[in-house]
Amino acid sequence: GAVVSQHPSWVICKSGTSVKIECRSLDFQATTMFWYRQFPKQSLMLMATSNEGSKATYEQGVEKDKFLINHASLTLSTLTVTSAHPEDSSFYICSALGRGTSTEAFFGQGTRLTVV
């Protein structure tokens, strides 16, 4: 199947700083990317949907000014957690939907964020 890569796999940052997470589709063009968050022992929760070249659509309760999403190219979407706080510590996962592929999105390996 197609490959989606996230970077970094894990990151520790100080409270108040910003962290950028990258999601790349390595062997296909991703017209749509999804960002999920998973807290311990909980479901993956969809945060936002981003389409290449347009603004992301955020789910209810997700602060768009805190979680900045950029999908500037067909192979890269970034999630920036601004002014991170310990409660933002979580597992962030992206998935990518290819051009012409309407039934399956491919997932990255996830990024473990710890804010201290």
Next chain:
Amino acid sequence: AQSVSQHNHHVILSEAASLELGCNYSYGGTVNLFWYVQYPGQHLQLLLKYFSGDPLVKGIKGFEAEFIKSKFSFNLRKPSVQWSDTAEYFCAVGYGGATNKLIFGTGTLLAVQP
């Protein structure tokens, strides 16, 4: 709010035992149904999916799932598990015809003992 429930959080089986993992969802309209698997240290991978047609769906690695609309269920089954099936399994539902905007269950961690 739409929700997806996986009844078993942690299952331990011996090799060759049969497996059934439960999944129920809350919405009565059009749904698309998925099971994903995450092997240790790896990405989420699609096991199988149901959009329409035969409610018994066969996926990779000998897994199958049955959609029972009246019970809002999509249980995952495998007649004989192997040690290599040790992984976490997630049920996911796309509501209102959405194929990739998914709501996930909390996951079931399966440990198969050799």
